[in-house]
Amino acid sequence: MAGFLTLDTATLSSLHRKLLLEYEGFKKKNLKLDMSRGKPCPEQLDLTNGLLSSLDGNYLAEDGTDCRNYGGVEGLPEARRLFAACLGVQPEEIMVNGNSSLALMHDLIARAMLFGVDDQERPWGERPVKFLCPSPGYDRHFALCELFKIEMIPIPMQQDGPAMEEVEELVAHDESIKGIWCVPMYSNPTGVTYSDEVVTRLATMKTKASDFRIFWDNAYALHHLTDQPDRLLNILQACKEANNPDRVYIFSSTSKISYAGAGVAMLASSVKNIRRLAKLMSFQTIGPNKLNQLCHVRFFKDVANIQAHMKKHAALLRPKFDLVLEILQTELGNKNIATWTKPNGGYFISLNTLEGCAKKVVRLAAEAGVIFTKAGATFPYGYDPRDQNIRIAPTYPPLHELKLAMELFTICLQLASIEKILNDRTTQSVTLSTIKAKIV
């Protein structure tokens, strides 16, 4: 079929009627599906069964620490070693913490607000703070900015990461810009992995604020979907080489490796930053749940095992991504009403509709019982200026539900697109007659 924009109004109207019938048919199915969040599916979680029983009555860490007792704010040495190897940093450059990397980010910003990011710097909270927000991006990052009243400046996401000219220009001249949010690998939602050049420029760029920080949420570091995975430059190394050793905070977790919400989270940075954070955290807690850390170390053992484990995840997820991409291609291919990403890893497919259609598509799908991430959520303040980005999260539903959901989705998208095209034509024609009337 030719692009919708080239079809005449009668053809489009007739197609709209046909699609509406199909849509009503879907409504009658009384679906109740939720595709809004990047959650692992039960089969993925089953891959880690055995984790809790991996200790076999031996609760002692390698240094003799009883993991059932207090202490060790930076995390178990063997856990630090294991996850340092995963992230390509040194064990002393990482702390292994509780169950949530989001909490590490939240707490880091709260601390920056109250105490600054360095003993030589002022607390951020004393003056207005701004963050750069490559968009579309992760809604929970943007929510943290809203919570802490940090002004968000959207930065276009490109094929190789954020638009660096814009980033460099802004940070060079505005001292109130203290941070940038990055999901550098298999980005949420676009699936983009930052190019070496982008990573290097982020590490190297001149910033007006001496306490500027990169919030590097490497949530999908090991979450490949193919055998030709993307590769991400080591930003901690790049920052060291650029003589900005304290610039980056790297976050990661096993939420999508072991258990979502019952895994372990980690923060990597310069030894100086880690030591200062550990000192501040020692007021907050006597230590993280070391028993859960020990379970992870005993269950996963080493990086090679984790990589093998991630291949099992990929084997479960690949068919879901393939199905979504196949349905999108079959139903929308060549209609010129949407573009979408084909990621090599991560948890999302990002789709752009014609301008002004995303909200309507998500609303139509919701009214037929399928919840997608709220349109606009991938932009600061929930405001997608072109109303066109939709995040598709294929991981949780079983294939037969995913098929239904995506078929419905493509119908909703076609409906909204036709309505948009027809509406545009009417407006143009009205405008045209208005102009003609004025001329007469």
Place this chain on the structure above:
Amino acid sequence: MAGFLTLDTATLSSLHRKLLLEYEGFKKKNLKLDMSRGKPCPEQLDLTNGLLSSLDGNYLAEDGTDCRNYGGVEGLPEARRLFAACLGVQPEEIMVNGNSSLALMHDLIARAMLFGVDDQERPWGERPVKFLCPSPGYDRHFALCELFKIEMIPIPMQQDGPAMEEVEELVAHDESIKGIWCVPMYSNPTGVTYSDEVVTRLATMKTKASDFRIFWDNAYALHHLTDQPDRLLNILQACKEANNPDRVYIFSSTSKISYAGAGVAMLASSVKNIRRLAKLMSFQTIGPNKLNQLCHVRFFKDVANIQAHMKKHAALLRPKFDLVLEILQTELGNKNIATWTKPNGGYFISLNTLEGCAKKVVRLAAEAGVIFTKAGATFPYGYDPRDQNIRIAPTYPPLHELKLAMELFTICLQLASIEKILNDRTTQSVTLSTIKAKIV
């Protein structure tokens, strides 16, 4: 033996020489004992073995939630119900969280600083804030105040809780007083349980600050050592009845019930406070480790089981407390150089030396290889104005080590006491001769 103060100088000097020999003997043992923190001993931790294997492959909560996946910021419903019953509150009045009640306190203050404790109130951080600190008290509470630059006002701890006339007078007239730290049951370190009158007065008192809050660290709610346990009035109920429903935050954890650092922590308060906190926490985390909560619910089942479990803890701890008390009585009884508490529960014995001796006792013990809690730590800013309070933590060491440590302790205490008495006599005699010289 008569009180040291009634002994003549020669007798005391001779005794000092004898004790010094004993002390040197201890030094030769090369002891390396740590009695500084209230840590459970390995036998106590063993009581909870089986916790991690209690799920038996069933990860579903009673409402069907897969505890291996994301969600549920307020905690598992069955965990809220279980710990609500432990604390005498309603399930909707409690949230069950991560592994650390200290983190709940820390985060609550950080939030109060940045966002206030109520949507109608100003952030605490906008103006100077003061807290009342019943002393001796818990050093980590005081450390939180130091971290957040909250001025601490010491309040004398009495036999039934903090000196309430002083508390009432201060909070009635100073709007900058926003909080009071309380360990209301088997208080750290005094072992005091607040009387009904004290609880009622705390709940009822008029406060100048409309956003005044009681930080009620009920860490030892179930931690009885005897069959005639203390009883604590329900402060949430008392606050409701006094028409101050939002005044109290109650903290507790299973750190000394299941595993220290690998248990679950909880926060109880009014439904209004809990809802507001859950909303703020939903920015911080997608949810706590529900799997660990489920393990706790499956392992402990109900309050009666937890109480039975706590009797096993008591059976392990009672001999340790008895040994310490026995050695103190045998070695120090009737010497009038120290007083100490005989708690019905909790983790500590609090001992007061003659004025000006605590630091020296702790130093002497450390130099012979036994670490006690730093003298002064039980007071705000680490400053015990009379330098007399020492916190003894008998729970961790095995009995034979405890015996050695306490024997050494009593020697150090007698040495420091004699030195103090002799020094006082010299000073008095010098002062006396100065006066005489002046008269002549």
